[in-house]
Amino acid sequence: MIQNLKIEVKKNMNQIVRSFEKRINKIRSEKIDPNILEKVSVFCYGSQTPLNRISLISSKNSRTLSITVFDRSLIKIVKEEILKLRLDCQIFLSENVIKLVFPLITEERRKNLIKIVQKMAETEKISIRKIRKVTKDKIKTLIKSKKIDEDNGRVIYMEIQDYTDTFIKKIDVILKEKERSLLHF
Structure with a gap:
């Protein structure tokens, strides 16, 4: 029971960190990330097909994606599906290649980002602290119902606090890395 509680806490906190990292990586900094097109799918050959299955997506430089x-x-x-994303970029077509050219990020925009x-x-930090609080309440309930003693509860709570800090x-x-990449673009 206690082990499951710890595993659940770690799993939930880890999900928050991974979700934060995914969302933060979609914010443009140094280089255009080809993953901004990951949600694009095209109806072809009788079904919806992800863009990465019908094309090669690559980053040509810090401002240009080539599809x-x-x-x-x-x-x-x-091209129509890419336009639906409303990306702030210019689109150029040539034979079987689509180029997306993004503008430079201004200093003011970087500060806002x-x-x-x-x-x-x-x-996300608040979400992690909420998990800690809910877990602390569960531990208190276990102590009151005499399923664990107070010393054991204190030890478990300290472990949960360590997870929270970690x-x-x-x-x-992740935040510092993103700030650095935004400032040194």
């Missing part, structure tokens, strides 16, 4: 569509007849459909990222990090530090590391 080489394997079947030329799909290029206009792919840093503020956004910091707010996201704080929200996962908050992970969020801080």
Whole structure:
């Protein structure tokens, strides 16, 4: 029972960190990430097909993505699906290649992005602390119902606090890395 509680706490806190990392990586900093197109799918060959199955997506430089569509007849459909994303970029077509050219990020925009990222990090830290609080309440309930003694409860709570500190530090590391990449673009 206690072991399951610890495993659940770690799993939930780890999910928060992974989710934060995924969302934060979608915020443009140094280089355009081809993963911004991961949700694009095209109706072709009788079904919805992910873009990465019908094309090769690569980053040409810090501002340009190149999408080489394997079947030329799909290029206009792919372009339409990319337009639906409302990306802040220019789109160029040539034969079976679509190029997305993104503008440079201004200093003001970078500062705003840093503020956004910091707010996201704080929200995730609060979520981790909520998990700690809920777990502490569960431990108190177990102590009151005499399923565990107070000393054991204190030890378990200290372990949960260690998990909390560890996962908050992970969020801080991810945040600092993103801030650095935004500032040194």
